[in-house]
Amino acid sequence: MKTITIEGQLRTESGKKATRQIRSQGNVPGVIYGGEKEINFYASAKAFKPLVYTGEFQKAEVKIDGKTYPAILKDLQFDRVTDTLTHIDLLELVEGKKVIATIPVKLTGNSAGVKAGGKLITKLKSLKVKALPKDLKEFIEVDITNLELNGNIRVEDVQEPALEIMNSKRIPIASIVMTRQLRQEEAAADKKK
Known part of the structure; x- marks a missing residue:
């Protein structure tokens, strides 16, 4: 199965102001669910393109602070006017846990x-x-x-x-x-x- 590697940074601040600032720098905020804890991160919009704009089913390996999280795409949110990606939800793949x-x-x-x-x-x-x-x-x-x-x-x-x-x-x-x-x-x- 095809795997896309995404280099991400941990989000330290939350809220509208912090999210707006992340988006203004060409990044997309995201969340990884399903693991031990929820991980809030962001990565460049360009990094998500091969995962989002395809008809194929593929895995994503999100690298944040030296740790790698295997995940699959769960949900996407787009801007109503510009149709740009505004948020991404990923589901962490945990061995032995059905998804x-x-x-x-x-x-x-x-x-x-x-x-x-x-x-x-x-x-x-x-x-x-x-x-x-x-x-x-x-x-x-x-x-x-x-x-x-x-x-x-x-x-x-x-x-x-x-x-x-x-x-x-x-x-x-x-x-x-x-x-x-x-x-x-x-x-x-x-x-x-």
Whole structure:
């Protein structure tokens, strides 16, 4: 799994004035939860870019005062007007303690339904999972090779024993629908009979 290293500084002051000053210097305040204690820190906005502006699931190693905290992204806050990052929440990965994470779904294979003229519709781009830090992965692979026309692959079809999937089991991840052209061809074939 991809890991991004972020050099951070411990925040000594809190409050609006101190936070405004941190932001005015091109930094973003943040918090690391889930460990022994909550850690308030800040780092340059540039350091967070590879973690924030990506569709991938990745770990962050935040280095503060010589200590390294392995973490995952938990929450982001952006400015309403300028759309710049104003605050970041990270969840510390503690060995043996399960965490909740949102992992992207990667569809693989060529569907039989698409080969028959259907159209692939992706309905769920990520899954919410509960897992130990060692079991977290970049993406969850879902094979759609056997997906037929008008068929669905649901959350219950995902085989990941190390991950506890928290989404509802009946929600479709992907489906193959008939295209308009295919429906017209079928209707024309029925009229000829």
